[in-house]
Amino acid sequence: MEHSDALFKVDPHSPLPIHVQIKEQIKWLIGKDLLKPGDSLPSTNQLAEQLSINRNTIQSVYTQLKEDGLLLMQKGRGTQVAGEPEISRFKAQNPHFDFVETMLSQAREADLAIHDLLLSGFAYVQLFGQRRKAAPRYLFIECTDSSCVFYLDEIRRLTSAEIRSLDISLLSESEAMDAIRESDVIVTRSDLAEKMKKFADEAGKTIISVGSTRDVPLLLNLVRQS
Secondary structure, three states: OOOOOOOOOOOOOOOOOHHHHHHHHHHHHHHOOOOOOOOEOOOHHHHHHHHOOOHHHHHHHHHHHHHOOOEEEEOOOEEEEOOHHHHHHHHHHOOOHHHHHHHHHHHHHOOOOHHHHHHHHHHHHHHHOOOOOOOOEEEEEOOOOHHHHHHHHHHHHHOOOEEEEEOHHHOOHHHHHHHHHOOOEEEEEHHHHHHHHHHHHHHOOOEEEEOOOOOHHHHHHHHHOO
């Protein structure tokens, strides 16, 4: 692909650093076959002049992508997109480009602000990370007071977790142990935490106790288990 002045675009006001913008744009062009194996990229001096940025920034990006196996940097031949095997491997490991295009198209149709959508998505990943494939199993034990019910309701609202609530007084010890063993997250009131600890210890689980107030950091910690 012959490069042009408009091959890359940078926004100095973006929250993403310039080098990240350029790196991700190169990966996007490769992922969408707009840059093909063997295509030449602008020299560091050319691109730095086109974008009005320091050439060391371009050099750093090219070096990172070389280390990632996406670019070749050869004296006398400049910088080129890597060969077919490397690019095919990259595409197989990064199948998200078409999905992103579809998502952004749908966002535009819904008249959503793309910039806000992306920042919100980034914030979500920072807060909650990657979700596990299997829905976690929450066990709420004797969660009857309002503060405990608050956590139960919020977990149900914010996640797709499997939630079970039980009254331990209605179960035998063996039934209680089975319920705890089958759960990933065990939640109970602070006044019951010590009583339930022996069951949790035997099952190799951790009890999360909730107090009489609605603790947002604790709620976030509970949501992150999902």
